[in-house]
Amino acid sequence: MEFDVVIVGGGPSGLSAAIRLKQLAQADGADVSVCVIEKGSEIGAHILSGAVIEPRALNELIPDWKEKGAPLNTPATDDNFLFLTKTKAFKLPTPPQMHGAGNYIVSLGNVTRWLGQQAEELGVEIYPGFAGAEVLYDDTGAVRGVATGDMGLTRDGEQGPMYQPGMELLAKQTIFAEGCRGSLAKQLTDKYGLRDGVDPQTYGIGIKELWEVEPSKHQPGKVVHTIGWPVKTDTYGGSFLYHLENNQVAVGFVIGLDYANPHLSPFDEFQRFKTHPEIRKTFEGGRRIAYGARALNEGGFQSIPKLTFPGGVTIGCSAGFLNVPKIKGTHTAMKSGMVAAEAIFEALKADAAAGKEVTAYTDMMKKSWVWPELHEVRNIRPSFHKGLLFGLGYSALSTYVFKGKEPWTFRNHDDHTCLRPASEMPKIEYPKPDGVVSFDKLSSVFLSSTNHEEDQPCHLTLKNKDVPVGVNLKVFDGPEQRFCPAGVYEYVDDAATNGKRLQINAQNCVHCKTCDIKDPTQNINWVVPQGGEGPNYPNM
Known part of the structure; x- marks a missing residue:
């Protein structure tokens, strides 16, 4: 054609x-x-x-577009920017770039x-x-x-x-x-x-859920962003809560894929985030109705x-x-x-x-x-390479003093090069999901309505089949088990070698592309499966 x-x-x-x-x-x-x-x-x-x-x-x-019925139904009216510790929430001034006046909370789908x-x-x-x-x-x-x-x-x-x-x-x-x-x-x-x-180009992974909350907890137009807990100050990350129409709240967590600790699991950080007292109160008594994940570009101008x-x-x-x-x-x-x-x-x-x-x-x-x-704003995201406090301080200078006109430009680097050997980094113990506000991966993937025909070529291809066990598992403790938010990758016992092998559950894939980005050896190459397959997000 x-x-x-x-x-x-x-x-x-x-x-x-x-x-x-x-x-x-x-x-x-x-x-x-x-x-x-x-x-x-x-x-x-x-x-x-x-x-x-x-x-x-x-x-x-x-x-x-208004006369033509574009689904921009909920104006953003209430900005909130919070710094979280494990049990407390401190309100900070909302950065001017994040002000919601004139914007709309929507289902982009x-x-x-x-x-x-x-x-x-x-x-x-x-x-x-x-x-x-x-x-x-x-x-x-x-x-x-x-x-x-x-x-x-x-x-x-x-x-x-x-x-x-x-x-x-x-x-x-x-x-x-x-x-x-x-x-x-x-x-x-x-x-x-x-x-x-x-x-x-640098990236983050965004993991999102859509909830139907109790009417008394719903405030159409309310926008909440948080930084801080549960991630450490050396990891770029933060959350959002957006109150849409019909008692729905979109909640998500974004983690920069330049993190160093291979034991980190973005999915589990998100689930832990929802257990914070300030966040949990929104979702208790509510119902989770959709789940998904997607990588996003963070490199910016340079x-x-x-x-x-x-x-x-x-x-x-x-x-x-x-x-x-x-x-x-x-x-x-x-x-x-x-x-x-x-x-x-x-x-x-x-x-x-x-x-x-x-x-x-x-x-x-x-x-x-x-x-x-x-x-x-070209220098704001790269400034966080030096940690949360430096990033916040520099962002304030760039915004209010330099006004983005500083004569220098910070550099970006490949995310997959940032991962350190597992032996050099502390392990992270995540709490078990409580089934109330936090959940496991497989029940989450179910809510994405993901479907792939199993009898087709695997769209998650390996350039070298020996690298997962020989390098990723040996050196980095198999990080693909954790950076994938859909349970696609797991290391299982292999009777033939009396060791481990990488099992790829491609039917679970939500097409987030994180594996293609964060694999430390760049051995995973994501290609398209059959057309029409993958997630089927309703209102995401």
Whole structure:
């Protein structure tokens, strides 16, 4: 199938690009064919975020979004920023970047579903359940489109009785909007050297639950962020509680993946966090209704890669536009998609898009409001590499004194290099889940509605099958057992060797990509499973 533009990923950035392309085409009386493929079973199925959304980009893209019924129903009205000790909570001044005035507490999955409807009404062809599995190139080495994955392969890669070959989707320009740590974006980075001369991307893992709480404990519009306990001061981490409509509260915990202790378990830190007296009181008597996890970009301005290459561009979290101090990235992701659409449309009009590098996209991004917004806060997240107290102190200086204009830029480093040998780090004892506010991994994964056909090639691939036991288990005490929030990896007894072997329960995978990022030997390579599989988040 041939299109003018193919977009890989049906999240906020990809759909914003599709909508903007169609808007420009309509205004110009042109005919531009746009296709969006999405690996989730439906638009929004794999979307997970806090989320408090800043509507700046949405205001520009669809000014009458309120009249069109966009699901932004709960204005953020009450900001709270707490420092936790084991038993106490101390209220701190809310940093200005985190003020919620003018923002909305939303289910980003539902916002994305609504954006999908707007795109389809404009004539965008959307194909959920189709994963972009391969980048296609022309004879000159330019991107020519993508191929979706084969369906119905057996575990050993043979064609099963329900086999269906993938589809080649060809385009003059291909937009990669896969979200954080996209599998195709990784390949493009290596092929075109997109990270040459820029810092490595750094990441956090965000783990989230959606609760229905007692009406007396529900305060629509209330926003709570915390730092401190349960993580130690050498670990970057914090939480959020967002009160939506219908007695629902979204709660989550984010831990920077530059942590050093291989005994640390982000999932268990999150469960322990909810037992804090100040937090527990919100959830006792309530009901947990959804669970999920997702990696997020934390590198900021100095980690933005080269955005263009022959035949395509990267946008959104594939490029890393999250504003970490603001704890928001939807508005910047959407804006990047809109700017890419504008640059590509001009290239299509000039008949100069097929296989060409649309460098105007980068120039236009640098002139947009995204660039100064990220530049101003570029040093805040990296300052926490030196610990919580230094990070808080420097962040205050950068915000109130330097105002983001300091002449230096702190550097980022690869997260997987930060892990220390298990013998050098203290073990961490986590309390057993109480079944009231804290839970185990498997019951949590059940609430994500994750499903994978078991008889298919494992999408969690190993470059070297001997490394898990020979290095990860021997040196780091098998950290994949702990940094995975879904119970995918476990070391089990192996009768053949009278030792241990790594068992991969790929059917549990919630597509968070943490293993691809934090594996200390970079031996795990996450690739897409069959289209339509993975989590099916309802209101996340």
